[in-house]
């Protein structure tokens with residue numbers, strides 16, 4: 001007998017967003033099937049077909065991705081295999097079975113040279129391999145699966161996996177001084193807020209299939225964000241860090257170039273689905289209070 005709740009299959013089951021989807025309070029309205037890479041490898045079409053045949057979902061949320069931005073520079077084939085070919089495989093399989101696909105993408109499809117927030121219509125021009133691979137994945141999803149939502153998000157953080165927030169909290173217990181890049185602007189976004197936005201889209205009857213931007217409402221430099229994280233961490237436990245020094249990206253060389261101004265205009269998702277941009281303060285408090293032993297370790 002079929003469960004009456006809408007069935008949602010989530011790929012990339014061990015990742016930040018998959019966990020946020022699984023543990024979000026709105027998950028109760030859906031029947032979730034969360035599959036890790038061992039159970040569903042998006043680079044293998046047969047693996048996807050089998051999963052869709054077995055579970056027959058109404059929706060697929062493709063969170064699976066190669067997300068190691070710096071490593072991708074020397075591992076281009078694998079980044080393209082997962083983010084381009086993998087996305088195409090998922091889209092093909094969804095189209096074949098008339099399944100609605102929510103596919104995650106990134107602000108890194110833009111070059112970061114714009115003076116104002118990027119809209120969904122802004123010209124894409126990725127400046128690193130990760131961004132290129134995600135852009136190719138988007139294009140494949142659009143070409144293959146009509147019933148798609150592509151959600152571009154930025155600077156994902158959460159209580160799960162590895163991310164900037166957890167790294168700064170950890171370092172705040174180890175180092176008296178931190179140096180953080182101050183000339184790259186971003187909109188860090190809590191995975192729980194992305195999960196909430198996705199559930200709202202799934203719950204909307206007359207959804208419009210298209211590409212949408214979603215990120216937090218307060219653009220900050222990584223340095224400003226680190227200062228906020230430290231301030232919040234300090235209210236939960238004593239920390240070692242006394243100073244957070246602003247540095248330039250040129251003094252913190254990384255394998256992959258990153259956009260200087262990575263801010264997404266989120267008007268379209270607000271007008272279409274009534275989804276507002278979240279702040280980050282409450283999310284930081286949630287992370288620090290929820291699992292302090294994980295973030296303070």
Ligand SMILES: NC(=O)c1ccc[n+]([C@@H]2O[C@H](COP(=O)([O-])OP(=O)(O)OC[C@H]3O[C@@H](n4cnc5c(N)ncnc54)[C@H](OP(=O)(O)O)[C@@H]3O)[C@@H](O)[C@H]2O)c1
Pocket residue numbers: 011012013014015016017018036037040041042043062063064065066067082086104105106107134153154155156157161
């Ligand atoms: N993290 C960010 O800051 C950020 C920013 C903008 C956009 N995004 C996008 O948002 C989405 C979710 O990101 P996230 O932060 O949740 O990423 P994440 O924590 O790195 O999770 C991605 C998951 O994908 C899995 N995966 C990798 N290759 C796979 C394959 N061939 N088949 C199936 N699963 C595979 C990984 O498995 P393993 O655990 O086995 O490695 C990992 O669990 C991604 O599309 C990402 O590109 C992320």
